Amino acid sequence: MSIIEKSNAEKSGKANTEKYVQLENVEMTFSTKKGDFNALKDVNLSIKQGEFISIIGHSGCGKSTVLNLIAGLLVPSSGFLFCAGREIATPGPERAVVFQNHSLLPWLTCFENVHLAVERVFGGETKAQQVARTYAALELVGLSHAVEKRPNEISGGMKQRVGIARALAMEPKVLLLDEPFGALDALTRAGLQDELMRIMQKSGATGVMVTHDVDEAVLLSDRIVMMTNGPSASIGEILTVDLPYPRKRLELAENAEYNHLRSEVLKFLYERHAKKAA
Ligand SMILES: Nc1ncnc2c1ncn2[C@@H]1O[C@H](COP(=O)(O)OP(=O)(O)OP(=O)(O)O)[C@@H](O)[C@H]1O
Ligand SMILES: [Mg+2]
Structure with a gap:
């Protein structure tokens, strides 16, 4: 990026909360065997510090691409991404990712899977401090009893918890979650959503979560970013969820504002679906 091209975010020189x-103006074009594929175009979004955002949209519209760009795992074809006033160029421990498939190393125990991340981020600390961090993260997600187990010895929900513990252990400023609860049964999912809500409130971290689940989006988010269909997908609408915390799912089921927001998201998705079909 040339000096002339420096954006307003970088010009300000400090983190703008x-x-x-x-x-x-983020654009992402992939080179494929059939030529260039423009996945994202004109994506503009500002996320406040401590805010929790959900990204929702039809399959293939570009949700994971947006998340991977913020993670620094992808570089945009044009446009700029910033975190705390700095341009995002590579992955960094201040932006931890929880992947959909939890991606644990099968030959390591739960403890070791989390500890690997701790060693990387907090390499300057003593061994005892690092071990304490690892135990604390596993305790936070209720896995103190399973520290010595390997991924093949635990359930899908527990594996997902290890993935979340690993991300949280890095004490990220931004937590990026790609359909983190997609493969879980309803009860495990509800439990983990509540835990995540509690952890986000406590840590003050900023969250960006990709989800297909409308209830999950309304329950957890301060804002819901709804994406248009691809190719050249962009942000269609942004819905503000003005429901006070702590949010209780059973109480919200009867809440008129909750149900209104829920139907707004569904309406957006159905309209997009109809356009896609046409
Ligand atoms: N590395 C790549 N090379 C070529 N095309 C890609 C690449 N990654 C993503 N795409 C294409 O970009 C579009 C957006 O993909 P992306 O994975 O971001 O969608 P998504 O909204 O996360 O979908 P889903 O809900 O199914 O996970 C898709 O058409 C996809 O095929
Ligand atoms: Mg995806």
């Missing part, structure tokens, strides 16, 4: 994570 209103625009903590910022996407400016």
Whole structure:
């Protein structure tokens, strides 16, 4: 990026809490065997520090691409991404990712899977401090009893918890979650959603979660970013969820505002679906 091209975010030189994570005119074109494929175009989004955002949209519209761009796992074809006023160029421990398939190393125990991340981020600390961090993260997700187990010895929900513990152990400023509860049964999912809500409130971290689940999006989010269909997908609408915390799912089921927001998201998705079919 040339000096002339420096964006407003970088010019300000310090972290702007209103625009903590910022996407400016982001475009993503993939080179494929059949030629270039323009997945994202004109994506503009500012996320406040401590805010929790859900990204929702039809399959293949570009949700994971947006998340991977913020993670620094992808570089945009044009446009800029910033975190705390700095351009995102590579992955960094301040932006931890919880992948959909939990991606644990099968030959390591739960403890070792989390500890690997701790060693990387907190390499300057003593061994005892690192071990304490690892135990604390596993305790946070209720896995103190399973520290010595390997991934093949635990359930899908527990594996997902290890993935979340690993991300949280890094004490990220931004937690990025790609359909983190997609493969779980309803009860495990509800339990983990509640835990995540509690952890996010406590840590003050900024969250970006990709989800297909409308209830999950409304329950957890401060704002829901609804994406248009691809190719050249962009942000269609942004819905603000003005429900006070702590949010209790059973109480919300009867809440008129909750049900209104829920139907707004569904309406957006159905309209997009109809357009896709046409
Ligand atoms: N590395 C790549 N090379 C070529 N095309 C890609 C690549 N990654 C993603 N795409 C294409 O970009 C579009 C957006 O993909 P992405 O994975 O972001 O969608 P998504 O919204 O996360 O979908 P889903 O809900 O199914 O996970 C898709 O058409 C996909 O095929
Ligand atoms: Mg995806």
